[in-house]
Amino acid sequence: MSTYPAYRPRGGLSRLFGWADDFMSWFLHGHETWLVAVLKGVPLFLFVYFMLTYVPNYAYYLTTVELPFLRFSDDVGFLIANGVAGGNFALLIVLAVGVQASRGRRGFGWSMIRIFILLNYLFTVMLLVPLLAFNLAGGSFWPIQIPAQSVAFGMMVAGLGAAACVYLYFEYRRIMRRDADQAALHSAELARR
Secondary structure (H helix, E strand, C coil): CCCCCCCCCCCHHHHHHHHHHHHHHHHHHCCCCHHHHHHHHHHHHHHHHHHHHHHHHHHHHHHHHHCCCCCCCHHHHHHHHHHHHHHHHHHHHHHHHHHHHCCCCCCHHHHHHHHHHHHHHHHHHHHHHHHHHHHHCCCEECCEECCHHHHHHHHHHHHHHHHHHHHHHHHHHHHHHHHHHHHHHHHHHHHHC
C-alpha cells in the first residue's frame, strides 16, 4: 500500500487539516519500524489502562467518599464504577471500529476520525502519561501533595512525549520522501515504455 499523500489545497487551515489527515493515515495504517510501533503501542496501552481503571476509580471515590450530597454505600459505588468501566470499554470498541473503517477512505467524517485520534494521542503523551508519572512518583491533586520529585518526573515524561512526537514527524517525512522517490522512479520507467 502506498502512503503517498493526496493533493491538498494551499490554504492555511485546510492545509493543516490535510497534513494531519495524511500523517494519521500513515500513523494508523502505513509503514512502521519497531520504534514507531512502540511509540504507538505504549501510549495506547496507557490510555486504555486509564480509561478502564482510573476513570472508574475516580467515579467510585466521587460517589462514595468525596461528594457529600451522594455518599453512596461501597456496593452502590462498585456498581457505578463497573457501569462507567463498561461504558468506557464500549466507547473504546466503537472508536477502534471507526479507525479500522476509516482505512483508505477520504471524506470529512473519515478525516475527523483520524484527526480525533491525533488529538487523543497528543493528549495522552503530553498530559495523561505525565499525570500518571506524577501520581507514580507520589504526587496527588486530591488531597493536594505536590513534591518536587513528582513534578520533575512528570515534566521529564512530558519531555519524552514531546520527543516522541518530533521523532514521529521526522519518520513520517522520511517515509513520504521514500515513497515519493519510488513513485517518481516508477513513473519514469512507465514513461520510457
